[in-house]
Amino acid sequence: MTMKKLGVIYGGKSAEHEVSLMTAKAVIGALDFSAYDITPIYITIEGEWVCGELLTTAPSNPEELRFAGKGQADSILEFVQRASDPTTRFDIVFPVLHGPNGEDGTIQGLFEMMNLPYVGNGVLASSAGMDKVTMKQLFHQAGLNQVPYAYITHFEYDNDPAAFVEKCENELTYPLFVKPANLGSSVGITKAKNKAELEKAIDFAFQYDRKIVVEQGITAREIELSILGNDKPTVSIAGEVLPTKDFYDYSAKYVDGTTNYAIPAEVSEQELHNLQQAAIAAFKVLDGAGLVRADFFLTQDGEVYINEVNTLPGFTPISMYPKLWIATGKTYAQLVEELIQFGLERFEEKQKRAYTRSEEENA
Structure with a gap:
């Protein structure tokens, strides 16, 4: 049986970096090492790409994956060169990057430009699914039932914070959930039960994204x-x-x-x-x-x-x-x-x- 070249891409410049390492450990551990040549591709929290050597065994813990590419060139160029060379080109890559720069369509765009097979959603689904505002607008077009919500960018909020807080209190009912628009794994999310908590939650969510969503809580x-x-x-x-x-x-x-x-x-x-x-x-x-x-x-x-x-x-x-x-x-x-x-x-x-x-x- 011909071995397929498979690259597993994990880590990433994201608040969900640690989650990605846990996912990568689990996915690699489930792969058939007799069917795939598995290359670990670690993206550090600073955004550097580290292409490692072929794995011979599954990692025993997520921390091992930080050092799977130790000693290799720290550059996205190595990945591009390896994936472009017919002798080393991946048959498919398996991205397990959560959050911005991995789940939002950016890396999927790189794969598309390189005409490289990859696991999972494409650019449109990834970017639209990542942005909670765009996602909600598409769900509305599909006729899907949703809880009431409001959204705003950091620029707009800085211009008149009181107006947005007033809008939330007039149009929505406490408790409210305040979320960064482009993040997952419940990072940056706060439950607000009153005005003071709402204002604090908004400031906290803006630490993670330029756009936030405020959703009405529901008993369900x-x-x-x-x-x-x-x-x-x-x-x-x-x-x-x-x-x-x-x-x-x-x-x-x-x-x-x-x-x-x-x-x-x-x-x-x-x-x-x-x-x-x-x-x-x-x-x-x-x-x-x-x-x-x-x-x-x-x-x-x-x-x-x-x-x-x-x-x-x-x-x-x-x-x-x-x-x-x-x-x-x-x-x-x-x-x-x-x-x-x-x-x-x-x-x-x-x-x-x-x-x-x-x-x-x-x-």
Whole structure:
């Protein structure tokens, strides 16, 4: 069997750098070392690219991945040269970069420019799914139900902070959730129960992004579904997040493991149908590819509200995306392999597109 050259790209100049290392460890550990030549490509927190030598074994802990490329040239140019040389070109790359510069379409644009196969969503889905404001506007076009929200840029807020706070208090109802528009893993999110907390939360969110979103809180259950595929996506069973804290924050997701999950979630057949249909609609309006996790609110009377999607969800051992597929009937290793095959499928489909005018057009 011919070994495929696979590059795993992780780390990144992002507040979610540590999460990426955990995801990379899990993904590499699930790969078949007899089928792939696996090259670690570490992007430091400063943004330097470190292309390592072939891995012979899976890392035993995330910290090992920081040094997988030690002694190699620290430059994105090495990656470009290696990926451009027919003798060393990757058959596919597997980005596990969370947050800005990895999940937002930027690195996907690099792959597209290099005509390089890669796992996961393309430029449009990645960038639109990363920006919570753009995502919400697309969901509105798709007719998906959402909680009331407001948004503003740092420039606009600095010009008249009182006006935006007043807008939030007039149009929304406490408690409010204040979020950076372009970040994931609950980084920078605060729950505000009054004006003083709202103003503090806004200042905190602006530390992470130039644009923020303020969402109205809702009394509802938090339900998540995993989506897999390209043009014919499939949806997992539903899972429920049962946070033991005030809300599902970064520590609960990745550090202390205090959050409980109900998999499968206790929902009726009709509620599950509605959730799955909404998940597919969200995937399609973003033109998703490979993988997406869709997060919903489900009220006591069965009303479904889409909260957001994650176009590069975590793959850590306690992450919801793989947990849902495992409960649906796939092993972790099967899931990783299918994602690689979907990436290759999407690349092969793109190669069939015409990039020059046809003879009929030139006639």
